[in-house]
Amino acid sequence: MIDLSSVPNIPPGFIYILGAVLLPLFGKGKVRQAYLIIIAVLGLISVAVMRAPQTSWVFSNLIFLEVDRLSLLMGYIFAIAGGCAIIYSLATVKDNGHHICALLYLGSAMGAVFAGDFFTLYIFWEIMAFTSLGLIWYEGSRRARDAGMRYILFHLFGGCALLGGIIFHYMSTGSTLIGPVEYGIGYWLLLLGVGVNTAFILLHTWLPDSYPKATIAGTIFLSIFTTKTGVYVLARTFSGAELPFHGQEFLFVAYIGGAMCIYGVIFAILQNDVRKLLSYHIVSQLGYMVAGVGMGAIGLGIMATEAQELAIDGAFAHLFNNLLFKSTLFMCMGAVIYRTGYNNLTDMGGLAKKMPITMITCVIAALSISGIIGFNGYISKGMVIHAAEMEELHLLVLILTLGSVGTLISFIKLTYFAFFSKNDEIKAKEAPVFMLIPMCATALMCIAIGVYPQLLYNILPYVEVTSHYHAFETGHTFSVLQIVLMTVFLFFMIGFFAPHEKITYDVDTLYRKVGRGFISACEGPLVHFAVAMEKQVLRLADYLVKFSQNPRRETRLGIGAGVLFVLLFFALYLIIMLYAGWLSP
Amino acid sequence: MEKKTWKGLLLLVAFIVIVLSAGSLLVGHSETFAGFLYGAGGVALFMLLAKMMTLIQREGKQDD
Secondary structure, three states, X not given: OOOHHHOOOOOHHHHHHHHHHHHHHHOOOXXXXXXXXXXXXXXXXXXXXXXXXXXXXXXXXXXXXEEOHHHHHHHHHHHHHHHHHHHHHHHHOOOHHHHHHHHHHHHHHHHHHOOOEHHHHHHHHHXXXXXXXXXXXXXXXXXXXXXXXXXXXXXXXXXXXXXXXXXXXXXXXXXXXXXXXXXXXXXXXXXXXXXXXXXXXXXXXXXXXXXXXXXXXXXXXXXXXXXXXXXXXXXXXXXXXOEEEOOEEEOHHHHHHHHHHHXXXXXXXXXXXXXXXXXXXXXXXXXXXXXXXXXXXXXXXXXXXXXXXXXXXXHHHHHHHHHHHHHHHHHHHHHHHHHHOOOEHHHOOOOOOOOHHHXXXXXXXXXXXXXXXXXXXXXXXXXXXXXXXXXXXXXXXXXXXXXXXXXXXXXXXXXXXXXXXXXXXXXXXXXXXXXXXXXXXXXXXXXXXXXXXXXXXXXXXXXXXXXXOOOOOHHHHHHHHHHHXXXXXXXXXXXXXXXXXXXXXXXXXXXXXXXXXXXXXXXXXXXXXXXXXXXXXXXXXXXXXHHHXXXXXXOOXXXXXXXXXXXXXXXXXXXXXXXXXXXXX | OOHHHHHHHHHHHHHHHHHHHHHHHHOOOOOOOHHHHHHXXXXXXXXXXXXXXXXXXXXXXXXX
């Protein structure tokens, strides 16, 4: 029997990246399918055999493998969700390029999670941005191309802010190790850079803009990695971040999470495009994670309280669960779009009988994200809200609770109008088997964790604190049951939230207007400059052509002027030599 | 009984439940039935917000 602990750990990211490099060797048929499944399994095994804690694969100042309970948790869920997304993509993706982008994206996200220093993190952060762009552009339409451009512009801006923050942090501390950041310009630049990937309000618009326009399989990958890596880095750097406010310390990151929760939900409720609805729900669910991270305390050099440890565990439990139910939802809606060709709820309905397995998995995921008892969302949402109660953040408790009501409303809307409302005209059949397998697997995990939460507790960073948390405490369970009953009842009685064909403006409308104004303001002078330059270059080229044909005729300079030019160049040469010290013996 | 009457009766029941929950919270200082209030309050809040958002909506297919 091989002792696995004696085998040196390989960074999981490298497996996916190497897998992407070798992919073209396997053609486009069944061999490629088998190869991709093997890569997914190998990635999962590489995480499963990882020893924690450890620091290895260190080259100069770059640390490629820093493992602790938190990074290991991220590794597990990225390998599971990424593996499911790879299998799902076998049903729809034909191009090798798409698979390569997906594997590189997965690999770079893994690389960012296991990075031990800011520069390694930055390298993988940027690879993530460009490889994920491929998943949007592979859709091929003009909408996707434009959305991809906006996506990459946002991420380049975020990447620049992150790099600036890292440089300032390095200049002030001399350390590149990932950890809490000192207050100053670097602090705000880093927060801005991380905030773009975590989809903070006002920095979130790239997400609902681009995710619905990516390929069907691409959206699954996109929904898994970018934002969750952002939350992970946020926890490493800004956990428990405070600002002075009216003479008191204010947990501003936690309240940013609260704002994201409500903002995402209200925009989700108003959407008609199913993938746009789900994209806004990513923002909302990230709100719970950001709130948990904001209430916690990682690496601050202080003894964390029980509430702070529960908050971090709650945030990462929700991240884990969210990746299960959110990827299930995206997979289900991807299957619906694949079979019907429709994106909007107003065109759907009547699919429950035609796509029964898809319907069942979608309902399970919807119940999970809505925090219904017996499903995984109930466990992790409850942990975050309970941590807020323990820290006596009453406003945050209210916001997060109301956010869960909004989530329930939008998922009753999604499942009812996609599957159960009357539509006799729609034509569809059950999704292909490669779509069904990962959908069923993630849906089953939602139930397993919901019924037996110890499965999740055991891999959380603060297992001792969380093992004392009673998810099924009578008062909490009863309260959630009441919320669900009242919300479901009012949803169907009032009938207010039916889908409609209207466009809802988000703040990106403003950005686009300002952007267009800026471009048109710059356009005049720039075009003028470009025309003048072109004219001069053409004149020079024309002169050189004529000069080469007959140098004597085209030389208009006198002999004296020519000598003067030669002397001037010689003087300039001497000055440079003198300045550079090349003349000294 | 007509569908509308049923709907009206059910809404009346919901209203009574909300009033009793609010009474229990405000008079009895008991949070046992506060979940009903959160549910009703949440639905009301999102209806209000959705109504407000119609100010920044325009007709047409959802696209760019």
